[in-house]
Amino acid sequence: MLPEQTRDGASSHYRALERLYNAAPVNSMFPSELHIAGEGLSRLVFTVSEDVYHAAGAAHGTIYFKMLDDAAFYAANTLVTDRFLLTTSFNLHFTKPVRGGKVVAEGRWISGRKRVLVAESRLTDEEGDEIGRGTGTFMRSRIALSGLAGYSR
Secondary structure, eight states: OOOHHHHHHHHHHHHHHHHHHHHOGGGGTSOEEEEEEETTEEEEEEEEOGGGBOTTSSBOHHHHHHHHHHHHHHHHHTTOSSEEEEEEEEEEEEOSOOOSEEEEEEEEEEEOOSSEEEEEEEEEOTTSOEEEEEEEEEEEEEEEGGGSBTTBO
């Protein structure tokens, strides 16, 4: 169990990361909600609709990448309270096409705490079937979280 002050500080960091996600202009194109439940964990919920389909009538791979990368990224950034992370690599595996409905991306930190962090993420459809998964490597940047719109109140 964390001491009260540490828990409060962690919770403040998690809420600030959620605000940062909401403030990112790109997310106006991909309506979704980020929830951070604890250290090394993130959950994104979004809805796939026809406006993100490719020519064959299913969600384009950009949707898979965006949500998997974001879920892994925010899971990793829960461990870093001073700097914004940058994605340095991301491996993506498509397991099933999705044609619509609610999709959940869950991220989980795997390793690293200093300069480089590794996190994985998994996408599931409304039936709970896996539709994709990925693993990312994230590096601390020189960008202070406190200076970013959305992170600070």
